Amino acid sequence: MLSDRMSRLRPSPTLAMTAQAAALKAEGRDIIDMGVGEPDFDTPQFIKDAAFQAMQEGKTKYTAVPGTLALRKAIVAKFQRENQISFTPEDIIVSAGAKHVIFNAFLASLNPGDEVIIPAPYWVSYPDMVAFAEGTPVIVACPPEDQLKLTPPALENAITPRTKWVIVNSPNNPTGMAYTRSELEALADVLRRYPYVSILSDDIYEHLVYDDFVFSTLAQVAPDLQSRILTVNGVSKSYAMTGWRIGYGAGPRDLIKAMSMLQSQSTSNACSIAQEAARVALEGPQDFMKEWTQVFQDRRNQALAILNGTPGLSCLKPQGAFYLYAFCNDLLGKTTPTGTLLKTDGDVSSFLLDSAGVAVVPGSAFGSPPAFRLSYALATDLLLEGCHRIAHAVSLLQ
Ligand code: PLP
Numbered sequence: 001m002l003s004d005r006m007s008r009l010r011p012s013p014t015l016a017m018t019a020q021a022a023a024l025k026a027e028g029r030d031i032i033d034m035g036v037g038e039p040d041f042d043t044p045q046f047i048k049d050a051a052f053q054a055m056q057e058g059k060t061k062y063t064a065v066p067g068t069l070a071l072r073k074a075i076v077a078k079f080q081r082e083n084q085i086s087f088t089p090e091d092i093i094v095s096a097g098a099k100h101v102i103f104n105a106f107l108a109s110l111n112p113g114d115e116v117i118i119p120a121p122y123w124v125s126y127p128d129m130v131a132f133a134e135g136t137p138v139i140v141a142c143p144p145e146d147q148l149k150l151t152p153p154a155l156e157n158a159i160t161p162r163t164k165w166v167i168v169n170s171p172n173n174p175t176g177m178a179y180t181r182s183e184l185e186a187l188a189d190v191l192r193r194y195p196y197v198s199i200l201s202d203d204i205y206e207h208l209v210y211d212d213f214v215f216s217t218l219a220q221v222a223p224d225l226q227s228r229i230l231t232v233n234g235v236s237k238s239y240a241m242t243g244w245r246i247g248y249g250a251g252p253r254d255l256i257k258a259m260s261m262l263q264s265q266s267t268s269n270a271c272s273i274a275q276e277a278a279r280v281a282l283e284g285p286q287d288f289m290k291e292w293t294q295v296f297q298d299r300r301n302q303a304l305a306i307l308n309g310t311p312g313l314s315c316l317k318p319q320g321a322f323y324l325y326a327f328c329n330d331l332l333g334k335t336t337p338t339g340t341l342l343k344t345d346g347d348v349s350s351f352l353l354d355s356a357g358v359a360v361v362p363g364s365a366f367g368s369p370p371a372f373r374l375s376y377a378l379a380t381d382l383l384l385e386g387c388h389r390i391a392h393a394v395s396l397l398q
Contacts, residue, residue: 008131013365021359032386034374038242050280067094098234098247110135114164119150120367174373176318188222207238209320210297306387334397345370356393
């Protein structure tokens with residue numbers, strides 16, 4: 001019944017963990033879900049109002065496949081205002097979330113055996129999307145010594161004549177680490193030597209950066225490479241609009257055209273009402289983000305202090321997103337109070353779920369074990385309770 005290509009897809013491990021936590025909760029267990037990948041804030045009211053108004057005005061019909069002109073113009077203005085990158089509406093496609101943009105991009109551009117360089121830890125969907133499109137994921141380990149980021153030598157080592165894309169995700173899911181302007185410039189220096197390599201810059205966490213970190217993106221710091229860069233972004237994380245399903249890509253016109261053609265034969269346009277809400281989100285007041293980032297920053301600091309104060313766990317201090325990536329090498333080989341030997345980070349995550357009632361996602365899902373990712377996109381009291389439970393559970397290991 002099923003096609004061969006389905007064998008190249010695995011269910012998303014993050015969604016699987018969320019489902020497992022929800023099932024335990026439904027059984028009445030007291031579970032703190034730290035596996036979540038979306039802000040716990042509600043979509044701002046002015047954005048909801050815009051959706052209501054769009055419906056009242058009859059903006060309920062098919063739109064242009066790559067998105068309404070009004071939204072694409074708002075996206076062009078966003079890139080100019082926030083990133084100093086010039087586009088025209090023809091360079092933009094709007095899809096059902098950033099995930100859909102990336103899926104379209106790989107399906108529209110990869111031939112069998114084309115390689116895509118994916119720095120690890122990576123967002124879980126990249127390798128599966130590449131494999132589904134018959135490309136070959138080339139995973140490049142980015143160790144803590146390199147701040148879990150791709151370095152110029154590691155990039156250069158990974159490039160072969162078959163390299164089609166390299167993915168740069170900053171701030172990163174699952175680590176929260178973000179690339180500085182000079183780090184991106186150094187990667188651009190390598191990329192200039194390989195004109196056949198394109199770059200997918202996944203900026204979905206752009207606005208969620210903390211302390212004095214200044215977000216930069218590759219097309220901004222290396223404008224001469226712009227014709228080789230697909231910049232992916234969306235309203236999901238920055239505007240707490242994960243369920244609205246609006247993401248966008250900006251890049252070379254022939255690629256955007258191909259992605260649009262692919263979309264025309266699959267989903268057609270993203271939801272017309274959500275597009276109008278996204279337009280208002282991008283054009284409206286942005287001040288609520290300051291409050292949100294302050295809350296996230298405080299949570300990051302408090303959670304980090306508890307985890308790094310727990311013998312056996314260690315986290316780098318991330319600059320953005322809402323995740324902490326806790327290495328747990330020292331817990332492997334230990335035994336739980338019920339006599340289970342912890343052999344993998346999957347065992348550690350199961351132990352935390354069973355004994356502490358805390359759901360986290362094992363690092364092996366992100367290509368960099370042994371570790372686990374926890375999200376701090378949950379109420380501060382629950383977050384701190386969850387971190388204390390983790391610390392207590394870890395202290396019981398022998
Ligand atoms: N890229 C990264 C790195 C993500 O973490 C996510 C969502 O978790 C996405 C893209 C997809 O975002 P969207 O909800 O817009 O599809």
